[in-house]
Amino acid sequence: MNSLIRPSYAGSIAVIERSIFQPGSLIVASTPRRIWRTWHFQQSPASRGAKTVSKKKVKELQQGAIQADPLPELEDDRTSAYPQYPPLLQGVRANMAKYPNCLLMTRVGNFYEFYFEHAEECARLLNIKLASKSSPKHPSVPMAGFPFWQLDRNLKILVQDLNRYVAISEELRVTGNSPVKARAGMPQFDRKVTRVISPGTLIDEKFLDPYSNNFLLSICIEPPSDASATPQDIGLAWIDLSTGDFFTQTAPMASLGTALARVGPREIVMDEQIPESVKGELQSLVGNHQDLITYHQTASAFDSMSKWSIGTGEQISGHEEAQFSSLEKLAGHQLIDYLNTRLPGLQLQLQPPRKRNLNQYLAIDRHSLRGLEVLETSRDGLGKGSLFHAVRRTVTPGGSRLLRDRLTAPSGSIPEIDERLDLVTLFFADADLRESVIQLLRRTHDVQRLVQKFTLNKGDADDLISLARAIQETASIHGTLREAGESADDEYASLLQRLLAKFSLDGPSLLAHQIFRCIDEEGLAQLHHQEETESAEVAASAAEVVRAASPDDMSILPKNARVKARLAENRFSDPDMHDAWIMRRTASETIAKLHEDLDVLKEERSTLEQTLQQELNTNSLTLKWTPGLGYTVHVKSLAALNRGKEVVKDRFVPSTRNARSFYLTEWTGLGRKLDHARTYIRTEETRIFGELRQQVIQNIVALRRNAVVIDELDIAAAFASLASEEGWTRPILTSTTNHNIVGGRHPTVKLGLEEQGRSFVSNDLNLNEHKQLWLVTGPNMAGKSTFLRQNALITILAQAGSYVPAQYAEIGLVDQIFSRVGAADDLFRDQSTFMVEMLETATILKQATARSFVIMDEVGRGTTPQDGMAIAYGALHHLHNINKCRTLFATHFHTLADLTHDWTRLARYCTDITEGPSGSFTFQHKLRPGVNRQSHALKVARLAGIPNAALDAADSVLCRLHFEKNDRDTLTEPTSALLGAAA
Ligand SMILES: Nc1ncnc2c1ncn2[C@@H]1O[C@H](COP(=O)(O)OP(=O)(O)O)[C@@H](O)[C@H]1O
Ligand SMILES: [Mg+2]
Structure with missing residues (x-):
């Protein structure tokens, strides 16, 4: 007898008879009292990119239970240590002790449960009901649980969002040589931690970020x-x-x-x-x-x-x-x-x-990654507004992962960068080729992760189909590139040749062919439909049990479980409903034969049905299977039943009001045969699936190689699209230490301005061994910081292999980029803004080489003006004379310009404000040579809405200070004397 166990909650158990034991499933355990329904393990479809849902399909239920072969033997350390608890809780206590940093989830029937202090904690974290498990002989223990289809959702909360570690204890069949012996009346299964899930050990969880x-x-x-x-x-x-x-x-x-x-x-x-x-x-x-x-x-x-x-x-x-x-x-x-x-x-x-x-x-230290907002913005830590977000045009998850890698670790080799840029240029020049490749890329799947699933003994029929499709698309991309190579000029033809040589298609194409030959996509679709219904059924039985055991706990069930339950009721009427096969009849000789056998049995069934219909003279007679009742003959008409007393022989079964069912030996026997035939087919399907999985693994090196090429193509096509959308230009990488950028723009600020309908003013930069350092002054809000960052970002983009936002860009290869910008308080480290600034400055001065590129924005502003200026001078002096690296240095300390007037390798540039009549003014974001001694800070303050009274007071004190300073300056020059000594 095969059965479907209804979920047990708070210890209650109900068994539903079930005729088909599905092979190839995650087997749990079997006992006289409990016989576990098994779930399709390898036949689940992929619900890609699924968000957190409270309802789970049956196909998704294998989560957390990895096929464990062979499991280490159990240590029977429970009975002795916790005699006061029943066996289940003794095991739980032992596991909690064994995995001290983890929250322990224990599978009990169709639920995952927490006990003891973990129950209290998780009830709060997961917002589930805290109950208690009590029995007459044992102390009462807190418990909290959730139905197993919510595993993914709850793992996401605990592991992904809260960074907790979860140990999952699954139910396992007790084998002959296990130290835990099944005693009379005791369950023949045991629980063992099969996996500890921590944020770094996720494998194929639905909540993994594909990008x-x-x-x-x-x-x-x-x-x-x-x-x-x-x-x-x-x-x-x-x-x-x-x-x-x-x-x-x-x-x-x-x-x-x-x-x-x-x-x-x-x-x-x-x-x-x-x-x-x-x-x-x-x-x-x-x-x-x-x-x-x-x-x-x-x-x-x-x-x-x-x-x-x-x-x-x-x-x-x-x-x-x-x-x-x-x-x-x-x-x-x-x-x-x-x-x-x-x-x-x-x-x-x-x-x-x-x-x-x-x-x-190209090394970008962590402060610079943050300061330059390469991956996320420093204001809100969000992706939007970051460089990564602004330049991302990739269409595959793998391409997106590679892009992150390219931007955080741009290349330090000119040939490598040139090779990448050549590919971008190819796609930039040939828009048609680019579009067709992008269209094909959109249809490929995440082969890296798919393949990895198979190697870890996971993956299902849908994954195989996805893989086969990806292989087909890869072949199409190969074909498209080959065609392009035939009409390309010499330079690009050889580039394409090199690229084409990286593909290895023979093995994978054969694999794709095999997959399509074996797997029946229609059957698969039908199976998914069926699983939808099954999951409704599981939800329904969970609802029933919970309602019976503890009506208060209904809140733990998904709302639609109750609604769906009704839908599931009719599913048992037709036994053929189960005939959704994932393998084609032509997949193997054996499976063809088994299907023939099944066809014969089905024929017998319909003959039997017809014969009975004739005997009872009614069309309403059907041969059925129902949980709990098994194989029954179902007749709607009472009159017909009376006519067929001979056949019925009073073997009635309890039934609905206006219908009658009875048992018939012929049908019971035939039904069993049908079940066996189906079981054989499932077994053969499992075998064929295993064979296909093996072939995937045999092709793994080729598959991964192709995936790498696909990622590269995705990035190149993406960079080319970006360049053509935004009018970017190909940078020229040189081995000099020069930077020559004409018409440079900031990639993200420009986008932000355009959203507001404003335009961006481009700026040039020219650094070389004669002018290595630019000192940038100018009013607030006139674009100093933007200019500094845009040049750092252009450098990063160029070495990542992208075109850059400029009319012309010649960049001497950079080894490290440093940026000291903005004030990032690090309260956890108990460091003031000023301390953080000094630490970062220290790193730069110690580590920057002659090949480095440094931007420093208003160093020294976090302390008194004099001290701040002295420190800024010290840093500038070090960069100019010792590091000798390319540097952009923005400051409000105009005196610095005076103090450095005889430095040969330093150039002075500034931004400006133009004042119109009646106090109006506009920012000139264009840099010009020179020094701007006016900060126009009061204008900005007025713009920001500082009350007039405060502004008037500020204005008057400013006048007085100017007056006093001019007075003093004619007598002595204290600052320059002080700094002269320091220098
Ligand atoms: N080149 C430019 N063209 C147009 N607008 C600009 C430009 N540079 C900066 N801006 C605008 O001015 C604002 C302030 O720039 P920012 O670089 O922070 O100025 P500063 O550092 O000089 O105070 C930016 O947020 C942007 O809106
Ligand atoms: Mg600034």
Whole structure:
């Protein structure tokens, strides 16, 4: 007998008979009292980009339960430790002790439940009802739970939004050799934590952001000889489980913050024993996000990278291993060890690690990333208004992830940048080619994440179809590019040749062919429709049980569960309803044969039905299957029943008012045969599915390679679209230390102004070894900061391989960009605005090289004017004489212009205000050579609406100060004397 268990809540159980045991499913457990319905595991469709929903389809229910083969044996540590509780709670207590930092979710029937203090906490966090579990012999214990289809939603809240760790304890069948023996009357299943979900270990959760990577980062240091010493270097390793991306890097300790900003990890793993100095530094870097850090003690010592079980059969050779530093290896080892403890039943599947060298990239430190608003704006931390947001035209998730990477780590190699720019130019010049490639790109799927799912033993028939479609589109893109290559001139023809050579299509095309040959898309669609109904059914039975057990708890059920319940009622009337097959009959010889058998049985069924209809002389007779009743013959007409007493033989079953059902041996036997035939087909489908999955894995290297090319094409086409929409130009990268930008614009401010119907005034910049530093003065609000940032952003865009907002741009390759802009208070670190400013300035002066590009905006404004000016002078002096880097320096300290009048490599530029009649004025956003000594601050204050009385007072004091200063200046020159000494 196969059954559908109604959800048990607060310990109550109800069983519904069910005729079909679906194969290829997530099997739970089977007992005389409880026989669990199984859920399709591999046949679920994808509901891409699904938002948080409270209703779940059956297909989505496998969440959290990863196929765990083989699971480590259970430690039977429960009975002894917590004798006061019933067995279930003893297990819960033991698991809570084993996973101390996690919230423990325990699967009980169709619910996930929290107990003890976790119940109290989660009831609050998830806004679910707090109940209590009590039995006569045991103390009452707080509990809170939710139906299993809400798992995704609740994981999103706990893990994604609140950064909590959740241990999921699933129900598992007790095997013969398990130490937990099934005793008479005891359940034959046990619960075990199969996975710990933390922000960095998400795999294919629906709430994963498709447009950004989900990195887990590990940090390691060389064990220091002296515990108090600060280590010089750190080893980093980071992994995105959802794509299998795996990177390593060695970086100076001082650039830890920059590394963090660039990688943007969702979780950071490090050893608890790490020296206090590093721990403190990291803690202050993550600021309010302390919960990002996980301390993990690696169980085994590092041996060799070839021992890393990173899957896909690729071993790391000794030769490859040599390129990684020992710190990187340690970090990688720690990361893999951590993942193994988090996903105990899972065989890790990662791409081979890739080493990132610091000098391969234009380094943008974390303050600059924030100050330049590369990824998010500093005002509200939102994406809109950021560079990333303004330039993003990519159409695939993978392209978008790569764009983030390109902008935070632009290239440091001219040939690489030129190669990227060539591709952009190709798409820029050929709009038709660009449009057709973009159209095809829109239809590809996220192959990186799809493939990764299959390697992790997840993925379903819909994923296979998506993959096959993506392969087809990849082939079409290849074809389109090949055609373009035939008519292109020599330069582009060879570029296209190189690009085409990166594709590897043979294996994947065969795979796509196989997938389409086997999978029946119509059947799949039908199956989804059916699953909709099934989920309604589950919701309905949950509603019933909850209503019966504790009517107060109805609030935990989705509202539409009750409505849907009615819809589900009719589904059992037709047994053929279950015949939604995901594989075509032609998929294998076996399946063809099995379908023939089923057809014969169906024929018998309809013959039986017809015969009975004739005997009873009624058309209203049907052969049915219903939960609870099993196989019945259903007749609407009472008169017909009376006519067929011979057939019916009083084996009536209770039924509805105006109809009658009875049992018939022939139908029961035939019904069982039909069930078996269906079961065989499902089993064969599962086998074929497994074969296809295997073929995906065999093609993994080719699939990933193609995905990389697709991402590159997406970015190139996106940059080209952007350039043609906005009238951008191709930058020329040189090995000089010059910047020559004509008609430069700010990529985001320009957009903002245009939205308001205003136009942007472009500005030139010319830096070279003769004029290395520009000192920019001018009134408030006239565009100094904008000018500084726009040049930094143009540099970043150019080295990322994009066109730039300018008429002409010649850029000498930059190694690091620094920007000291705006006032960012860091209250968590208990540092005043001024302290933050000084720290950032110190970093710049210590780290900028002759290849760097520095922008400094109003340094020294956070203290008294004299001190501030002195510090600004000191910084300027250092940049000019020691760092000798390209620098833009905006200031209100006009005296600086006087103090630097004989510096040869410094140029002075300013912005202006033009005053009209009757006090009106306009900002001149155009830079001109010279110094502007007027801040016009009072004008801006008036514009901002400062009351007239306050303005009058300000005006009078300003006049007096001017007067006094002029007086004094004729007597002495104190400031320059002071600074002369300092210089
Ligand atoms: N080149 C420009 N063309 C047009 N408007 C500009 C330009 N530069 C700046 N602005 C406008 O002026 C505002 C203030 O610019 P900002 O650079 O902050 O000035 P400052 O730093 O000199 O006080 C900007 O928000 C923008 O609206
Ligand atoms: Mg400014």
